[in-house]
Amino acid sequence: MAELKYISGFGNECSSEDPRCPGSLPEGQNNPQVCPYNLYAEQLSGSAFTCPRSTNKRSWLYRILPSVSHKPFESIDEGQVTHNWDEVDPDPNQLRWKPFEIPKASQKKVDFVSGLHTLCGAGDIKSNNGLAIHIFLCNTSMENRCFYNSDGDFLIVPQKGNLLIYTEFGKMLVQPNEICVIQRGMRFSIDVFEETRGYILEVYGVHFELPDLGPIGANGLANPRDFLIPIAWYEDRQVPGGYTVINKYQGKLFAAKQDRTRKYYVRIALKSQVLGVGTFRGLLPSPGLTNPGTVSIASSSRLKLPGEASQQDVSPFNVVAWHGNYTPYKYNLKNFMVINSVAFDHADPSIFTVLTAKSVRPGVAIADFVIFPPRWGVADKTFRPPYYHRNCMSEFMGLIRGHYEAKQGGFLPGGGSLHSTMTPHGPDADCFEKASKVKLAPERIADGTMAFMFESSLSLAVTKWGLKASRCLDENYHKCWEPLKSHFTPNSRNPAEPN
Numbered sequence: 001m002a003e004l005k006y007i008s009g010f011g012n013e014c015s016s017e018d019p020r021c022p023g024s025l026p027e028g029q030n031n032p033q034v035c036p037y038n039l040y041a042e043q044l045s046g047s048a049f050t051c052p053r054s055t056n057k058r059s060w061l062y063r064i065l066p067s068v069s070h071k072p073f074e075s076i077d078e079g080q081v082t083h084n085w086d087e088v089d090p091d092p093n094q095l096r097w098k099p100f101e102i103p104k105a106s107q108k109k110v111d112f113v114s115g116l117h118t119l120c121g122a123g124d125i126k127s128n129n130g131l132a133i134h135i136f137l138c139n140t141s142m143e144n145r146c147f148y149n150s151d152g153d154f155l156i157v158p159q160k161g162n163l164l165i166y167t168e169f170g171k172m173l174v175q176p177n178e179i180c181v182i183q184r185g186m187r188f189s190i191d192v193f194e195e196t197r198g199y200i201l202e203v204y205g206v207h208f209e210l211p212d213l214g215p216i217g218a219n220g221l222a223n224p225r226d227f228l229i230p231i232a233w234y235e236d237r238q239v240p241g242g243y244t245v246i247n248k249y250q251g252k253l254f255a256a257k258q259d260r261t262r263k264y265y266v267r268i269a270l271k272s273q274v275l276g277v278g279t280f281r282g283l284l285p286s287p288g289l290t291n292p293g294t295v296s297i298a299s300s301s302r303l304k305l306p307g308e309a310s311q312q313d314v315s316p317f318n319v320v321a322w323h324g325n326y327t328p329y330k331y332n333l334k335n336f337m338v339i340n341s342v343a344f345d346h347a348d349p350s351i352f353t354v355l356t357a358k359s360v361r362p363g364v365a366i367a368d369f370v371i372f373p374p375r376w377g378v379a380d381k382t383f384r385p386p387y388y389h390r391n392c393m394s395e396f397m398g399l400i401r402g403h404y405e406a407k408q409g410g411f412l413p414g415g416g417s418l419h420s421t422m423t424p425h426g427p428d429a430d431c432f433e434k435a436s437k438v439k440l441a442p443e444r445i446a447d448g449t450m451a452f453m454f455e456s457s458l459s460l461a462v463t464k465w466g467l468k469a470s471r472c473l474d475e476n477y478h479k480c481w482e483p484l485k486s487h488f489t490p491n492s493r494n495p496a497e498p499n
């Protein structure tokens with residue numbers, strides 16, 4: 001596949017035309033009476049029309065057919081997707097999951113949507129306030145079906161396998177150690193190439209922003225130019241049986257067909273004489289003709305359909321050009337510019353925030369996406385691993401590759417952990433013993449590894465799947481702290497010098 005091209009920048013006003021249709025973006029206005037190439041104009045609003053400029057988000061899509069060309073949505077089985085936060089009784093314990101198992105393609109074909117599993121979450125979808133954490137486990141590409149989420153934004157963290165994501169704005173290749181955000185309402189379809197796994201942070205009613213930098217200055221952490229937006233790409237194709245659009249709406253799944261075949265009643269006329277009346281399934285003869293109509297067929301002549309316009313299209317990826325500031329985007333975590341302690345003490349992990357979805361309370365996030373990237377550890381006279389603590393926020397952690405500095409074992413790539421509000425946690429006993437004895441020198445921390453945290457101000461509830469059906473819960477997690485022993489020396493204040 002040819003290398004994909006992207007536009008760089010975070011939250012900018014962008015515009016893009018599929019190179020096959022130069023001039024497809026209308027000039028100087030959004031709604032010409034007739035758009036270039038006879039496209040339809042459609043606005044996608046990601047914020048209330050009335051939001052202040054700084055938070056106003058919308059894009060204009062110029063497409064072969066508007067998204068409204070579909071049959072009615074019908075409810076479908078939601079599998080393991082839920083927003084029911086009362087499925088099981090609350091559990092304040094430290095929870096850890098072994099790597100979530102990916103179904104084998106030879107046993108059952110599972111695509112991104114049928115492979116969505118909700119692990120935990122909180123809040124209320126209908127009032128647009130809250131979040132969900134999902135795990136996706138799949139082995140097959142989405143075939144002639146796409147997905148869009150009416151409830152919130154998806155921040156997708158692939159852990160195993162590449163994702164080729166078709167969106168209404170163009171195509172993105174997202175590989176492990178990259179992340180992408182597909183915002184509310186945007187249609188997408190994912191191709192996978194192997195048994196594939198990853199994590200999703202879904203936030204309701206808010207969008208991700210770059211954190212403020214404050215005294216750090218104008219540069220650092222995730223730099224805006226490293227965010228990549230796809231360029232316009234369209235397809236114009238017919239799918240036998242129609243294209244399926246799946247929608248998550250108020251936490252439930254629905255499906256609608258985009259099918260350009262219609263049943264027509266045909267009067268067959270020969271030499272001006274009506275011979276009979278029959279029906280056929282065929283392509284819609286003209287954009288205006290949506291009811292059963294009458295078509296005359298001359299003897300021995302092929303059915304003539306009026307108009308040269310494309311009548312094939314059923315794909316949702318039919319956007320020839322777009323402009324706006326409401327787009328999907330991706331980011332490579334290797335570009336994160338790490339700021340950390342260069343003198344002493346362990347800084348709070350908020351220094352590693354890539355993106356934040358703010359609540360209305362200043363400084364308090366619905367959810368932050370935080371990473372633990374490879375870096376130098378140089379702090380003097382310091383216990384360098386994460387400290388023991390209890391937090392009023394909920395901390396879900398995942399591991400993309402390598403190992404995590406606070407855990408010698410047990411926390412594995414593709415697994416996860418949840419430390420709920422005020423639940424104590426910290427380095428395991430082994431890690432404590434080693435880090436309090438080691439002679440401090442500059443050292444590479446976590447080279448070749450990438451752990452991350454979804455940190456939320458909401459108190460998260462785990463789902464039935466998370467606790468039971470996933471069969472990945474590590475019953476022995478609490479044991480990693482059992483060997484911690486007292487080192488208290490009541491008669492001697494000075495700690496022993498490390499060897």
Ligand SMILES: O=C(O)Cc1cc(O)ccc1O
Nearest residue numbers: 348349385386387395406425
């Ligand atoms: O619990 C964790 O491992 C995450 C974490 C890391 C860190 O460096 C400091 C605090 C914190 O919660």
Ligand SMILES: [Fe+2]
Nearest residue numbers: 391395419425
């Ligand atoms: Fe923590």
